[in-house]
Amino acid sequence: xxxxxxxxxxHRAPVxxxxxxxxxLDVPGGRLPFPVVEPVAPLLPGGLRPGSVVAVQGSMAxxxxxxAAATAQGAWAAVIGAxxxxxxxxxxxxxxxxxxxxxxxxGPDPASVAAALLDGMALVALAGTERISPGARRSLAxxxxxxxxxxxxxxxxxxxxxxxDCRVEAxxxxxxxxGRLRSREVVVRAVGRGAAARPRTARLLLPGPxxxxxxxxxxxxxRAVG
Amino acid sequence: MRPPRVVVVWxxxxxxxxxxxxxxxxxxxxxxxxxxxxxxxxxAVARAQGVRRGQRRREAQGRCPELVVLADDPDRDARVxxxxxxxxxxxxxGVELVRPGLVAVPARxxxxxFGSEPAVAERIVDVVAAQAGMECQIGIADGLFAxxxxxxxxxxxxxxxxxxxxxxxxxxxxxxxxxxxxxxxDLLHRLGLRTLGAFAALPVDDVASRFGLVGVCAxxxxxxxxxxxxxxxxxxVDLTVARRFDPPLDRxxxxxxxxxxxxxxxxxxxxxRGLACIRLGISACTEAEEQxxxxxxxxxxLTTSGIADRVRxxxxxxxxxxxxxxGAGITLLQLIPEEVIGGQxxxxxxxxxxxxxxxxxxxxxxxxQGMLGPEAVLIGVLGGGRNPHDRVRLxxxxxxxxxxxxxxxxxxGRLPAPSPSRVPARPLAAEVFDDAGRVVGVSGRGxxxxxxxxxxxxxxxxxxxxxxxxxxxxxxxxxxxxxxxxCARLQAVLDAEPAGxxxxxLGCETGRWKVEGMxx
Numbered sequence: 139x140x141x142x143x144x145x146x147x148x149h150r151a152p153v154x155x156x157x158x159x160x161x162x163l164d165v166p167g168g169r170l171p172f173p174v175v176e177p178v179a180p181l182l183p184g185g186l187r188p189g190s191v192v193a194v195q196g197s198m199a200x201x202x203x204x205x206a207a208a209t210a211q212g213a214w215a216a217v218i219g220a221x222x223x224x225x226x227x228x229x230x231x232x233x234x235x236x237x238x239x240x241x242x243x244x245g246p247d248p249a250s251v252a253a254a255l256l257d258g259m260a261l262v263a264l265a266g267t268e269r270i271s272p273g274a275r276r277s278l279a280x281x282x283x284x285x286x287x288x289x290x291x292x293x294x295x296x297x298x299x300x301x302x303d304c305r306v307e308a309x310x311x312x313x314x315x316x317g318r319l320r321s322r323e324v325v326v327r328a329v330g331r332g333a334a335a336r337p338r339t340a341r342l343l344l345p346g347p348x349x350x351x352x353x354x355x356x357x358x359x360x361r362a363v364g
Numbered sequence: 365m366r367p368p369r370v371v372v373v374w375x376x377x378x379x380x381x382x383x384x385x386x387x388x389x390x391x392x393x394x395x396x397x398x399x400x401x402x403x404x405x406x407x408a409v410a411r412a413q414g415v416r417r418g419q420r421r422r423e424a425q426g427r428c429p430e431l432v433v434l435a436d437d438p439d440r441d442a443r444v445x446x447x448x449x450x451x452x453x454x455x456x457x458g459v460e461l462v463r464p465g466l467v468a469v470p471a472r473x474x475x476x477x478f479g480s481e482p483a484v485a486e487r488i489v490d491v492v493a494a495q496a497g498m499e500c501q502i503g504i505a506d507g508l509f510a511x512x513x514x515x516x517x518x519x520x521x522x523x524x525x526x527x528x529x530x531x532x533x534x535x536x537x538x539x540x541x542x543x544x545x546x547x548x549x550d551l552l553h554r555l556g557l558r559t560l561g562a563f564a565a566l567p568v569d570d571v572a573s574r575f576g577l578v579g580v581c582a583x584x585x586x587x588x589x590x591x592x593x594x595x596x597x598x599x600x601v602d603l604t605v606a607r608r609f610d611p612p613l614d615r616x617x618x619x620x621x622x623x624x625x626x627x628x629x630x631x632x633x634x635x636x637r638g639l640a641c642i643r644l645g646i647s648a649c650t651e652a653e654e655q656x657x658x659x660x661x662x663x664x665x666l667t668t669s670g671i672a673d674r675v676r677x678x679x680x681x682x683x684x685x686x687x688x689x690x691g692a693g694i695t696l697l698q699l700i701p702e703e704v705i706g707g708q709x710x711x712x713x714x715x716x717x718x719x720x721x722x723x724x725x726x727x728x729x730x731x732x733q734g735m736l737g738p739e740a741v742l743i744g745v746l747g748g749g750r751n752p753h754d755r756v757r758l759x760x761x762x763x764x765x766x767x768x769x770x771x772x773x774x775x776x777g778r779l780p781a782p783s784p785s786r787v788p789a790r791p792l793a794a795e796v797f798d799d800a801g802r803v804v805g806v807s808g809r810g811x812x813x814x815x816x817x818x819x820x821x822x823x824x825x826x827x828x829x830x831x832x833x834x835x836x837x838x839x840x841x842x843x844x845x846x847x848x849x850x851c852a853r854l855q856a857v858l859d860a861e862p863a864g865x866x867x868x869x870l871g872c873e874t875g876r877w878k879v880e881g882m883x884x
Contacts, residue, residue: 196863196884197785197884198785198786198884199785199883199884202785212721213721214721214722214724214725216728216729221789222786222787222788222789222882223785223786223787224752224783224784224785224786224787224881225744225746225756225758225787226746226752226755226756226783226784226787227752227782227783227784227785228744228785229744229746230781230782230783235743235744235745235746236743237725238743238744239725239729239741239742239743239761240741240742240743240744240758241732241736241740241741241742242740242742242789243736243740244736244740245569245735245736245740250735251732251735251736254728254731254732254735255728255729255732257724257727257728257731258724258725258726258727258728258729258731259725259728260721305863305864306863306864306865306866307864308865309830309831309857309865309867309883311833312831312832312833312855312856312857312867313831313833314815314831314832315812315815315832315833315834316833317833318779318780318833318834318855319782319833319855319857319867319883320782321782322782322867322883345781345782345785345883346782347782348780348781348782349781349782349783
C-alpha cells in the first residue's frame, strides 16, 4: 500500500518547517504527527505524535484547541465523559463539529469505551481520569501506541508523554459593570519525557478575542524554565 | 428523542377480506385463509365459532363446518388493498405501505390540515369506507409499533404516551406478522416478563448481552422507540433503477416477469456499495401520462426477491385497480431506494482514499453505540438561539440531523464569542450578594438592584467578584400568551485562588440566578 501512504501524505500535507524533520523521522511507524494550531505549536514541536499520551490539566479550552487543527484537516476526535463540554465554544475554537463525537455518559467502564474509540479515532480525549485504574491506564497507552492515535486525558495521568498545565493569569474585557469578557491570559507549561523533557512555557490568549487561541503579542518569548 | 407521530390504518383480517372480495363471498360467510395446513387468518364470523390463528385446517373445519377455505396469496392481498391505499393517499401525502392491510402516514401534515387527530381518524375511516368499500381501524401514536398496536384497539395515544400505552400490553404483542419474534416472546414469557413494560424496564446492556440484536430491537419497541433509530446514509441519487417498456406493460403476468430484472439490478447496485434498502419507492408512468408513486417500508433489509415481490404487488395493484388509469399500460418503471442502511459487508476503497478515516471512525462509533446504546454517541450542530445551551443541537450519531433553522439569523441579545467552554448539563444554582451581604436581583427595567460583590456557585462559599459586565436582558416569545420568557445574563470574573480567576456566565430568570456556563 505504498500508494495509500503517498495519498495520505498529500491529503494531510501540513506545511512543516525543516527543523521538525528529525522529529518526524523519530515517529514510530513513520506516521505524520497530527497538526496543532500555530500558537500552541511551540509547546508541542511537530504536533501531536501518533501513539502518544498528552495530558491536559486545568482547561477545557486548551483541550478543544488541541483538537482544532486536526479535525479541520479531516481527522476524527472523540471526547468521553465530559457532560458539560461547551459545543459552541468548541466550534468557536476551530473544531469541526461534524468530526467531533461526544460520549457524555460513558457508563460504568469509560476505559473500555476509550479503548474502542482508540481503534478508529485519531484523537481521543477522556475526562474523569481519577476513575481509571493504573492497569487500565497502561493498557490504554499501549492501545494508543499500537493504533497510532493520541490519547488526551483531561486531568492527572501519571506516565503521560507530555503534560500540559494551564494556569489562568487574568481575564480581559470586563470591568466593573461595563464591557464584556473578551480574552483570557494563560500560561501553559508543557513537561515531557525523553526528548521533550525540557519544560516549555507559552503565554497565550485562550480563548482569544473571537474564540481561537492567540499568542500574547506583548510577551512572545518561549523560554526554557530551569 | 421521541419518534414521529404516525397514523396507522389497519384493515382487520386482511387476507380473509381480500380473499372474500376476490372470490365474491358475502361478508357473513365464515372464511379462513390457510397456508401449510394452518389457519393464517380468519373472518370475525369464523372466529365467533371457535376458529383461531394457527389451528390445523381439519380442526377449524371441525369447529365450523361451513367454513370457506381460501388459499394464501400475497399478490391478491396487495392487489385488493390498492384502492384502500389510494383512498388514504387522497387525504394524506407520504403514505407508506407496511404490508397489505396496514398503511402508515405521518400524522403531522393531516393533523394540521384537518385540525385535530380525531378529525383525521374520522375522515380516513369515512373515505376508506366510501371509496374502497372497506372497513378499517385507525391508531395514532408516536412511532410505528405503538401506532400499529393502537390501531388494533382503535385508540389515539396522546403525544409522549406511547411508553405508557405499551407498558400494560402483553409481551406477546412483540410478535407481529412482519417480524417473527415467536421464540423471543416465548422465552421472555417463560422468564416471567408478562408485559411490555416489564421488558422495557430492563437495562439495555443486559438485554443486549442476553438476547442479542433481536432482543435490543424488541426492547426499543417495548420502550416506545423506533426499532431502527439510525437512518445511516442518504442514498446517492444514481442508485435509482429505471426501465422503459415498449410495448407498454398492461398485463399482470408480464409485469411479474418484468419486475424481476430491475429488482436484481437495484439489489446488486446497493450491495456493491455495502448498502441494503429498507424503504423502497416504486414509481411508474402510464401511457396516459399519469405519474404513480408508492413507498414500501420493510422490517428487514430487502433481498432481491423481496424487492421483486413488492414491485410485482404494486404493478399488479396499479394495473387492476379501479382507478382512473385503468386500461393504460405502464411505460416507465423506476425503483428508488428511499432509505438505505449499511450492509454487513463494507467495501473498502482500493486506494485508501479519504473515506477510509471516516469509515474507521464510523465503525468505532457504532461499536460504542453497541456498548452504551445509540443515544450515547452525540454529534453537535449549531443552530439558532440566544444562550450557549440553546444554540447547540445534539443528535445521535448516524441519525438524520434535524434541519437547523436560524443559525445565521440575527438573534438580538446573543452574546458574541468567546462562549463558555463548560455548559452544565443540569443548571447549577448561584447566589449574588452585594458588599452589604444583600441578595442582588434584576429590576423590571433590566438593571441590577445593587453592585455584585460576592457570588456563590452551586452551594460553594461565596467568592469575591473581580470584574463583571452586564446585565443583558432577553425577552423571548413575549407574543405568546403565557409563553414568554424574560431573562438577564451577567458575566463575572471570580477570584478562585489558588487556580486563578474564574469567569462565569450567570442567567437570572424569575428572580433566581443560575450558572449558564463557565469559561474554563
